[in-house]
Amino acid sequence: MKTKMKQRQTIKSVLTLLFLFFFIFSQAQLKGGHILGAMGLQSGTQAPANTLSVYVPGYFYNACSLRNEDGDESISNPDINMFITGAGAAYISDLKILGANYGATILLAFASNTIQGNTIDSKNSLALTDMFLQPVQLGWHNKRADFVFNYSLYLPTGRFTAGASDNAGLGMFINEFSGGTTLFFNDKKTFHFSVLASYEINGKKKDTEIKTGDILSVEGGLGKTFYMMNAEKTAPKSILNAGLIYYMQFKVSNDKIPAGNLILEPEKDRIGGVGAEVNYFHIGCRTSAGLRWISEMGAVNRFQGNTFFLTLAHVFSLEKEKNNK
Secondary structure (H helix, E strand, O other): OHHHHHHHHHHHHHHHHHHHHHHHHHHOOOOOOOOOOOOOOOOOOOOOOOEEEEEEEEEEEEEEEEEOOOOOEEEEEEEEEEEEEEEEEEEEEEEEEOOEEEEEEEEEEEEEOOOOOOOOOOOOOOEEOOEEEEEEEEEEEOOOEEEEEEEEEEEOOOOOOOOOOOOOOOOOOEEEEEEEEEEEOOOOOOEEEEEEEEEEEEOEOOOOOOEOOOEEEEEEEEEEEEEEEOOOOOOEEEEEEEEEEEEEEEEOOOOEEEEOOEEEOOOOOEEEEEEEEEEEEEOOOOEEEEEEEEEEEEEEOEEEEEEEEEEEEEEEEHHHHHHHO
16 A cells, blocks of 8 residues: 555656756746837836826737757747737826935736746736836936836736736736936937846745746837928827837846755846837826837747737826816
8 A cells, every 4th residue: 555655646746847847948937027019119208297198009929939048049939929909097196305306106917828938838818917117216317318216016916826827917026126228319309229127036936946047128219200290380299209129138047946945047038129109198098098119129038930019008197187176
């Protein structure tokens, strides 16, 4: 009897190890919560004070290939298309902290085919994914440069079970700190270059000792702002912002995946990408639409593909309401 019990325990241990090794080698690298492509032109600039922006994002990622630790193609056309949408709000106040305007952002999102790592069988229908919350956003505005500092949280509100292929979330709390600037090359602030660096600290995945390594993301762009004048040529009726954008992402510390008495640490991943962005804001309607496209390159230990990001927003001016009271 004891022999049979030991055999069962041995078989169970072997199956567990096989599962872990499958999990490791099928995913190779674990993904973080930061969505590349969400920032681009003027990423180092905070929106005007006394505004509330309500927005709907549309993120689409098409994986064209899976790259190995040498950057060579290991799988072509993996047939993975990730989609995220939802509803969010961003509030910028006139409250000053250290000379900066205070703001906050929240996004309730839904995702399909959530990419957790390098597995090619990530298949889930559109479902609630992890929530994005930015309780601290500070913005400084100077004559030739803007600056921002942000603290963000990713809350594990999406469905997650370790090893499942239909997870809607990543199953972990994430803390992220970011800072950046937008530099203006003329007095009218119509020609600009921006950079925003974000450092992501990932917690352990739900009900496991698996921990995703820290991740550094850098995003920004070089662009030009155009003011479309009204018929009388007395005031602008709309604003067009267009230019080239980029992003880079690096795994700073190794993933940690327990396997028995071992802690496996797969090689780090990285990615780069360049593309274009165009934004249109109608001043009278106070509505905006923005589109970003980025083609990825130089991927190591991760998917390489194309990112599309569409944002529709309406901006409420709280200054008008304040003046009317």
